[in-house]
Amino acid sequence: MTYALPPLNALRAFEAAARHLSFKLAAHELHVTPAAVGQQVKALEARLGVQLFERLHKQLVLTVAGQAYLPGVSEGFRHIAEATSQLKPAGAVLLQLGIHGGFDLRRLDLAAFRSTHAEIGLRVLHPAGLHELVEGKVDLLLARGLGHHPGYRCDRIDQGSGLGDWLVSPEGTADCPEIVSFRAWLRALPAENSIANRRPRLVGGRR
Structure with missing residues (x-):
């Protein structure tokens, strides 16, 4: 089965920005610039064909589509992290x-x-x-x-x-x-x- 997935970096930028409701805080977490986070999110929105955030004055708000998308993306990252942790050498x-x-x-x-x-x-x-x-x-x-x-x-x-x-x-x-x-x-x-x-x-x- 082939999965139709957006770019991972764009998903990481969206997930971090959605948790923090801030491009600046997401950028700090991901060790990139706020502009880079904003560009990744914009590219993701263009690919999906939906708006994920309302960009208000000094405020970032999830749209209805963003609110619906976030739980699945976060859960996907959690599953990936858990699967990766199981690959660690025993006791290491x-x-x-x-x-x-x-x-x-x-x-x-x-x-x-x-x-x-x-x-x-x-x-x-x-x-x-x-x-x-x-x-x-x-x-x-x-x-x-x-x-x-x-x-x-x-x-x-x-x-x-x-x-x-x-x-x-x-x-x-x-x-x-x-x-x-x-x-x-x-x-x-x-x-x-x-x-x-x-x-x-x-x-x-x-x-």
Whole structure:
């Protein structure tokens, strides 16, 4: 059976905006701009041929069609989340790590991380970039760049200034135990792995 489904990103934007009745709050949750949420919702309305929101002055209100659509969309996301959680390794918290294409995976010794952190089911997407992090395809990202991304915590993992390698995670989840464990793992790697065994320089002075 083939399902006629709108784009997932548009559905996520609608569902978040409908819960918050705010493009701004939905954007904060999804780590995108309010304009991007508004564009996704507008595209979804065009595809469905119905108006989902009344855009009043400083107020967002669900139309009758939007009110009817929201429960099914929310329930669908709940089922997807539950099905995904069942794929996690037994007794483990799943951690999705994205790594930019130019990074040498041998620097991380991921096999050793997995053997010493049995409680974390580590999965790697390589190559990956900020797009995958924004889309929720990965939980944290080893990115190449300047490391300044509003709404994200950025920890530099190499020496020097200018372009470098950064561990990037959403501010809302940056202190989750599994992400803290991986950040500590990076800090503890020996210098011969080309990642200094010092604490990384943190954006904004945070540690």
